[in-house]
Amino acid sequence: xxxxxxxxxxxxxxLAIVAAVWLWRSGDGLAVNKGASGEAGQAQGTGKPLVGGxxxxxxxxxxPVTDQTFRGRYMLIYFGxxxxxxxxxxxxxxxxxxxxxxxxxxxxxxPIFVTIDPDRDTPAVLAQYVKQFDPRLIGLTGTAAQTAAxxxxxxxxxxxxxxxxxxxxxxxxxxxxxxxMGPDGGFLAFFxxxxxxxxxxxxxxxxx
Ligand code: NI
Numbered sequence: 001x002x003x004x005x006x007x008x009x010x011x012x013x014x015l016a017i018v019a020a021v022w023l024w025r026s027g028d029g030l031a032v033n034k035g036a037s038g039e040a041g042q043a044q045g046t047g048k049p050l051v052g053g054x055x056x057x058x059x060x061x062x063x064p065v066t067d068q069t070f071r072g073r074y075m076l077i078y079f080g081x082x083x084x085x086x087x088x089x090x091x092x093x094x095x096x097x098x099x100x101x102x103x104x105x106x107x108x109x110x111p112i113f114v115t116i117d118p119d120r121d122t123p124a125v126l127a128q129y130v131k132q133f134d135p136r137l138i139g140l141t142g143t144a145a146q147t148a149a150x151x152x153x154x155x156x157x158x159x160x161x162x163x164x165x166x167x168x169x170x171x172x173x174x175x176x177x178x179x180x181m182g183p184d185g186g187f188l189a190f191f192x193x194x195x196x197x198x199x200x201x202x203x204x205x206x207x208x
Contacts, residue, residue, distance in 0.1 A: 051179060051187040053153035057114070057146055060127040060139035067185050074109045074188075074204065075181040079156045081117035081172045082129040087193070088113075089133075091176060096134040097197025098204060105205055106136070108183075114140045116158035117172050118147050154179060180204055 056066045076095055080088030092113060099106045113130055115121035118141045121129075126139030142150070151158055158174040178191040178200070188207055191200050 051153075051155055051190070052181055052185060055146070055150040055153060057140040057142040057150060058123055060123050060130055060141075062123045065138075065140065070110050070112075071185060072183050074183060074207070075112055075185075076109050076178060076204065077112040077114065077154070077181060078176075078178045079114045079116050079151065079154065079158070080174060080176070081115050082121050082125055083117065083171065084174075087176050091178060091193070092130075092133045092137070094191075094195065094197050094200060095178060096137065098200035099134055099136060101197055101201035102205060105208060108208060109204060111137045112140060113137055114147075114150060114154075116147060116151060116156065116174050117160075118142055118144065180207070182207065 052067075054067050056064065059065050076098070078088075078091055078095060080091065082088075095111050099109065099111055102109065111134060113126070113133075115126060121139075121141050123139075123141060126141055130137040130139040140150075141147075150156075156175050156177070158172055160170050161173050163169040163171050176193050178195070179187065180189040180191070180203070182188045189203055191203070
């Protein structure tokens with residue numbers, strides 16, 4: 001897609017995430033207020049993270065994994081596709097850079113790349129791709145239904161678009177946000193595009 005289209009999409013979805021997180025925080029506040037006023041304390045339909053949840057996928061070695069596989073570690077998770085010309089490689093480089101900056105602390109963090117183009121991104125394709133960024137980076141693929149489910153859980157938009165240059169080929173539009181999930185799988189933070197590796201590493205380390 002064109003750079004302008006990419007920027008517009010990225011901005012739109014960054015805003016959507018900010019709104020989602022704001023709503024979630026507001027929900028938390030509501031739950032606290034309820035508790036303080038002596039009510040049951042469980043807010044109904046609020047105070048629940050709107051990002052993340054259960055998933056079942058296949059890793060770059062062909063092994064089935066779920067969200068439970070990564071419990072006890074922080075997940076640094078990003079969605080994209082290996083044919084992506086610029087946005088995905090840039091973000092994956094930032095994630096790899098943040099892992100380096102974290103030094104020994106990086107042991108607590110599992111960087112994950114989830115493809116939203118499972119038709120082309122087989123485990124074998126992902127295996128070749130992820131190792132270019134960081135040997136610790138895991139690539140996840142799945143069926144169309146599994147991909148739709150994890151993207152929905154993480155509020156990731158993706159869509160197949162025709163390539164103007166080649167009628168037989170296609171590209172993918174997708175939102176570009178890196179998420180940090182806690183050892184319990186709960187949402188902790190997100191990193192919009194243009195976050196640098198130093199900033200990302202500092203934010204991650206602030207949760208340890
Ligand atoms: Ni991309």
